[in-house]
Amino acid sequence: MIAFVIRRLVQSVFVMLAVAFVAFALFNYVGDPINNIVGQDTSLEDRERLRQELGLNDPFPVQFARFVGNAVRGEFGMSYQHARPVSHVILERLPATLELSFVAAALALLIGVPMGIYTGLHRHSALSQVFLTVSLIGVSLPTFLIGILLILIFAVLLGWLPSFGRGTTIAFGWWTTGLLTKEGIRALILPAVTLCLFQMTLIMRLVRAEMLEVLRTDYIKFARARGLPDRIVNFGHALKNTLVPVITITGLQLGSVIAFAVVTETVFSWPGVGLMFIQAVTAVDIPVMAAYLVLVAFFFVVINLVVDLLYYIVDPRLRIERAGAAHVG
């Protein structure tokens, strides 16, 4: 177990280094950083002096090592666009994105899993057919279209909910939350629904397929033959056996929810890191882009690590296998 964690951590470090390398390459290959900083009338001598001061003449490995060293401390230099440290810009924007992502992921799980169980258990009921049909829309409509449709209906036509921004937020240190004010929650509803719809239908279909699979197994039949009540059989025995694939997909999806909140944030002008990234791309704000890249990779790596550890908690067969015991099935 500990050996496994260490091995995964080492792998994670390599993944992060590779991403850092790509992010670092942005500086050198997407235009000349000096050009991005100074004006047009700066003399060649001044440019050379600045280049020297910023360490841009150092050998490549030295520069990369410096970049990584700074990145580890959370420093990605100054944003060209905002003329402030990138870390400040990100920290300011991060709570909005994380809040949106986690609310969307929680919604997707809390609605998707029960719907999946229901449609798995009552395969032929009318409600299951409704769920499945609606879920088809969920998987096939692109996120931005759903967002725009929701804005059209609930913000423009009905006027019930705001269509942009975070509403009122309350700050705790550097963290800001919209979850504690009525305005904040109202503003969160549409973007969260937009972001969660695809994930929810995906989770529902996954849970349903896994339930159907598990309900056919001998140990479920045997559990029924022992006279265990349906509640225990369905939720204790069957559901737990569907969890491994569900955790995998949910974990990966949480990563994409954070990374691809970009679209939703743009549609709803949500002041998160996704919107910040789009603005950075438009302004060729390379430090911000690089930092965003590293940050998203970091989230993915952490989530994958957590997912792998959850397998160990859910499935006892994995725990023993590492100890060298026989593994059947």
Next chain:
Amino acid sequence: MTPLLEVSRLRVEFATRRGPLVAVDDISFTIAPGEVLGVVGESGAGKSLTGAAIIGLLEPPGRIAGGEIRLAGRRIDNLPPEEMRRIRGREIGAIFQDPLTSLNPLYTVGRQLVETIRVHSSLGGREAREHALQLLKEVGIPAAEQRIDQYPHQFSGGMRQRVVIALALAANPRLIIADEPTTALDVSIQAQIIALLKRLCREHGTSVMLVTHDMGVIAETADRVAVMYAGRIVEIGPVWEVVHAPQHPYTVGLMGSIPILGETRERLVQIEGAMPRLTAIPPGCPFNPRCPHVFDRCRSERPELVPAGASRAACWLHLGAERPVHA
């Protein structure tokens, strides 16, 4: 003595688009308290379906289309699901074929035992665990104190089947339906499991319906045996009689196809042809296309079970018993 289990004119059908398919056709038998009834037959003869019908776990589209099942005089084939659930485990236990897949891989064997015990009794957590431990010892799991907290994959096939037996016996049912309990096991383990099952059922006074296609297991274990063919019972009687003096031509063929140690025979007897598919069961006696003694009546009229020797056989040859058949 009133029989513990009484199955009369049971009929199991599968609804299909082209009308119902009769998989178990009008079968009747009883099991006395403490008795072991062997049920033999080829795959698809309806043995396992009969077991599933008794325990109320027929999978749709299969359903009981006729007849009655009584347990200790109480009719159980038409009970509401919740009442039937209470009977499963507590009154009728079940053992399935494959011990490797019968246990939930994510829970320890102790947890599965405790859960079963607590559903059927008012025991508290600690008492239930004590009982679970005692059951594991009873089925011969060495070092039960440690094994109780292990997961199914840490047990060998034979040990898992012992756990399955412990689970089936957890609420001390009066009847156990054992569906091919040894088929998936090594031959050397099979004898142990059968001996264990036999001993436990004798000690607990449990009746057993032992479904198998292994005549050796039946001969060793059962008191009586029912031979099934194409969804019907073709012969039923005391095990010694059926094995040594089979009355139905199908049973004769079945017994002839078992190799006997020490006896030199050129070839084993084969029954020509194959059991008919459920969609194409011939009229009259279902065995008539393969029967060496077939005559006209067999092709038109279905024979009922009639006394034949010490057993009862569904064969026109025994009407009036003018021509006993022997191999």
